[in-house]
Amino acid sequence: MLYAVNASIDVPLQIGAMTDTSSGRSAFNSPPVNLREVSEHTYVLSSFFNRIPTHIEYRQVYIDKPNLTREMIELTMFYHPDNTGYALSRKYWDGKMRYFLFGCEHKWKSTNIGRCLSRDTCTECGYTTVIDSSD
Numbered sequence: 001m002l003y004a005v006n007a008s009i010d011v012p013l014q015i016g017a018m019t020d021t022s023s024g025r026s027a028f029n030s031p032p033v034n035l036r037e038v039s040e041h042t043y044v045l046s047s048f049f050n051r052i053p054t055h056i057e058y059r060q061v062y063i064d065k066p067n068l069t070r071e072m073i074e075l076t077m078f079y080h081p082d083n084t085g086y087a088l089s090r091k092y093w094d095g096k097m098r099y100f101l102f103g104c105e106h107k108w109k110s111t112n113i114g115r116c117l118s119r120d121t122c123t124e125c126g127y128t129t130v131i132d133s134s135d
């Protein structure tokens with residue numbers, strides 16, 4: 001299930017590109033690219049709470065475990081237009097939450113393009129943003 005949060009934002013839908021289907025499973029059972037579990041502390045300190053996602057999606061995905069087994073988890077994923085996202089997973093019967101990040105781990109290269117104006121480009125995914133630091 002996929003929901004557009006703010007349909008007035010003209011953001012290209014990159015969800016298909018952000019799905020790792022290398023296992024041959026359906027997109028619904030495949031994790032997003034570069035899914036990584038983080039601690040609750042890391043999640044709390046992330047920008048999850050002050051960014052507005054463009055899309056929200058629910059999936060049941062298989063993830064590999066270190067002992068070469070896999071487990072299926074529920075993911076509610078929050079997509080952002082910069083090729084990144086956040087995901088929450090509940091352990092229903094334990095009453096617990098798990099926290100995930102996915103997508104690019106940006107490595108920024110900044111270029112000064114004017115007074116107090118810089119263009120930051122990720123050297124990994126190419127995402128570009130312009131920052132006006134005069135305010």
Ligand SMILES: [Zn+2]
Pocket residue numbers: 083104105106107122123124125126127
């Ligand atoms: Zn990037």
